[in-house]
Amino acid sequence: MRIAVVPGSFDPVTLGHLDVIGRAARLFDRLHVLVTHNPGKSALLAVDERVRLVREALAEAGVDGVEVDSWSQGLLVDYCRHVGAEAIVKGLRSATDAAYETPMALVNRDLAGVETLFLVAQPATSHVSSSLVRQVAALGGDVSPYVPRVVAAALQPQGPSRG
Secondary structure (H helix, E strand, O other), rough: OOOOEEEEEEOOOHHHHHHHHHHHHOOOEEEEEEEEOOEEEEEEEEEHHHHHHHHHHHHHHHHHHHEEEEEEEEOEEEEEEEOOEEEEEEEEEEEEHHHHHHHHHHHHHHHHEEEEEEOOOOOOOOOHHHHHHHHHHHHHOOOOOOOOHHHHOOOOOOOOOOO
């Protein structure tokens, strides 16, 4: 059985994330979407809220057979070992993303023999990032072209508690 992990903060999950997850789901027997806590970033949404939104967005998009989990203890490769994953899947929007992700991919391979596969973003979503969505939402803009409906609703002023 071929198992892979798609990690990310997903703060919030975007249509670009869903595209990468859906494409990865077709390549592997089992796929885990791993919502991570990045101590270097200030989160808009709590981890449990992000997990819920990823699950609902995947259901809304008709992407089946994907497990959604969170992890905050140790390295990504520790989680990969925990679930038996042989690959990490990351989306690339630009050459900047590739330059940032490549050293991490090499270290993950060195530490645990886990390969990283890069899926190039679709042109329609290559300009969208979670940080851009957070900024637009914070300023009262319409984020619906960039995120699943469930996320757009959650980012409305009456949405979930932030933090």
